[in-house]
Amino acid sequence: MSPTPILPPDDLEPVAGGGLLDRRMFLRQGIALGGAGLGLLAFDADATDVPRWMKTPGGPFTNYGEPSAYEKEAIRWISANAKAPGHGISWTPLHRLEGTITPNGLHFERHHNGVPAIDPEQHRLTLHGLFSKPIQFSLEQLFRYPMVSRQCFVECGGNSNAGWHEEPIQTPVGYFHGLASSSEWTGIPLSILLDEAGLQPEARWLVAEGADAGAMNVSIPIEKALDDTLLALYQNGERIRPEQGYPMRLILPGFEAVLNVKWLHRLQAVKEPLMSRNETAKYTELEPSGKARQFTFIMEAKSVITQPSPGFRLKGPGLYQISGLAWSGRGTIRRVDISADGGRSWAPAALQEPLLSKCFTRFRLPWRWDGSPLILKSRAIDDTGYQQPERSTLIAERGQRGYFHYNAIVAFAVDSDGSLRHVYA
Amino acid sequence: MSMPSLSSPSRSGLRRVGRAHLFIGLLLPLWTPLLAVPEGPKLGVSITQESILPLDISVFPEGTGLPPGKGTAVEGKMQFEALCQGCHGVKGSGGDAEELVGRSPLNGSRPDQTVGNYWPYATTIFDYIRRAMPLNAPLSLSNDQVYALTAYLLYLNGIVTETSEMNATT
Structure with a gap:
């Protein structure tokens, strides 16, 4: 990869302040981009020698492949309780990834008491409560059912919550916004199983319970369970991994992750929600009045620039590609705007197709940095017309003690030395 | 396979x-x-509502699912000191784990969200303790122990008296 930024033709005028260029420029000009992604961290290798790996046989086959040994930094960052190592989270390194699919080994984790080692032959899914015919399934039986696949994001309700802090957190993007990941999930529409068990019309909620230590439980509204909820068995083509709920989990596209119960083993149909700890003490949002919002299931539209971003450094003025992710729990991302002048002017980014509902959407925009300090922002607009709010707007509405469901516009200051830092601006 | x-x-x-x-x-x-x-293909195996009872540990706000048993805060204090205090701190405060006690107003600047001011719900506490606590041995407590611990947490937060009995009907 060339360390030298490529200069665009001089006649290409910026479309917004700070050097933002037309989103179609790369397509039109056919310019190869040297500054993309980690190329921002340019290196100076002597490229004239034949590399040593061309002069000796390579390594053997492997039963299950692993990332390059040079990609040691593309890892989940673990934040767990020292006295209870199974209680905590690990973050997806969004700042080290491109495209829209999160590798399975990098999908974020939230465990309340460790990852259970479930024997699939002994695992059963039980449906009981307000069903005319309570039933139980083994995995062998479930594999005969019709399956569908869909790509969607899974995002923790507490993702990005450092945004409520008084001071902007200085950490790579993934360790701020990486309690969100996106996969292709394959499984059985839950409605098929609810239908078979004879769901009663008076059932309004399903209490879903995992087979982990602590039997994590939450209440799911029946409308969602009958709509697009999946009993997922596969993630990105392979069986769901233990830390993602092996052998089965719920996927509720667009809903906060805690409802996407992992290690699912029991669904109880009921009239009223259970009011479990994870829908009262947690995953509710305290408002300035002292009251709290509850059952705020849908993750609102959010976007974040992943490159360039804090922890990386721009190597001098020139042409770069801004790249990031946007998603909305209400539907499809319609537009992402980028500003390179702190929000005074905006330019629409190119959205990577296909545009999928409730799924990560990759956005990109060419940018010619002239070396002066400025502030980068992105804002997402979804197909309901909802626009990601500025931080000041979000705080005016919700205060700063809500903890969950933070989705404000994120701003990075680019300094003249090319370094980036998170700012409130 | x-x-x-x-x-x-x-x-x-x-x-x-x-x-x-x-x-x-x-x-x-x-x-x-x-x-x-x-x-x-309709392969689900029919089960009776009774056969599911050992697995059904849900406790609902109106009390559905509460098992036989009873306990008071006096008994709960002993259980708490033996089983919970190591992580949750003396009297449910100042430990590494969740802050359990506190009644500061929720519209203040930095309120701790505790049982006292945020989730003072007996059935929620019972449901959660029984299924999840203690972390090193979930589902190990007797019903009487869970009733007693529930009573103790509500007592520490000024919601019930030290000798109030917790059972399936209180």
């Missing part, structure tokens, strides 16, 4: 889905059981 055998959906099954969607889209935005659902 043997691969599961796959059955393809029948043509009649596919037609059924198509018609159902059309019907729903035109007339019924509300959910109606049995209409818009693709056909499955």
Whole structure:
């Protein structure tokens, strides 16, 4: 990869302040981009020698492949309780990834008491409560059912919550916004199983319970369970991994992750929600009045620039590609705007197709940095017309003690030395 | 490992889905059981509501699911000191784990969200302690222990008295 930024033709005028260029420029000009992604961290290798790996046989086959040994930094960052190592989270390194699919080994984790080692032959899914015919399934039986696949994001309700802090957190993007990941999930529409068990019309909620230590439980509204909820068995083509709920989990596209119960083993149909700890003490949002919002299931539209971003450094003025992710729990991302002048002017980014509902959407925009300090922002607009709010707007509405469901516009200051830092601006 | 055998959906099954969607889209935005659902092989094994009881540990706000047993804060204090204090701190405060006690107003600047001011719900506390606590041995407590611990947490937060009995009807 060339360390030298490529200069665009001089006649290409910026479309917004700070050097933002037309989103179609790369397509039109056919310019190869040297500054993309980690190329921002340019290196100076002597490229004239034949590399040593061309002069000796390579390594053997492997039963299950692993990332390059040079990609040691593309890892989940673990934040767990020292006295209870199974209680905590690990973050997806969004700042080290491109495209829209999160590798399975990098999908974020939230465990309340460790990852259970479930024997699939002994695992059963039980449906009981307000069903005319309570039933139980083994995995062998479930594999005969019709399956569908869909790509969607899974995002923790507490993702990005450092945004409520008084001071902007200085950490790579993934360790701020990486309690969100996106996969292709394959499984059985839950409605098929609810239908078979004879769901009663008076059932309004399903209490879903995992087979982990602590039997994590939450209440799911029946409308969602009958709509697009999946009993997922596969993630990105392979069986769901233990830390993602092996052998089965719920996927509720667009809903906060805690409802996407992992290690699912029991669904109880009921009239009223259970009011479990994870829908009262947690995953509710305290408002300035002292009251709290509850059952705020849908993750609102959010976007974040992943490159360039804090922890990386721009190597001098020139042409770069801004790249990031946007998603909305209400539907499809319609537009992402980028500003390179702190929000005074905006330019629409190119959205990577296909545009999928409730799924990560990759956005990109060419940018010619002239070396002066400025502030980068992105804002997402979804197909309901909802626009990601500025931080000041979000705080005016919700205060700063809500903890969950933070989705404000994120701003990075680019300094003249090319370094980036998170700012409130 | 043997691969599961796959059955393809029948043509009649596919037609059924198509018609159902059309019907729903035109007339019924509300959910109606049995209409818009693709056909499955119906392999679920029938069970009785009774046979599920050992697995059913849900406790609902009106008290459904509460088991026989009882306890008071006096008894709960002993259980707490033996089982919980190591992580949650003396009297549920100042430990590494969740802050359990506190009644500061929720509209203050930095309120701790505790049992006292945020989730003072006896059935929620019972449901959670029984299934999840202590972390090193979930589902190990007797019903009497869980009732006593629930009583103790409510007592520490000034919601019940030290000798109030917690049981399935209180």
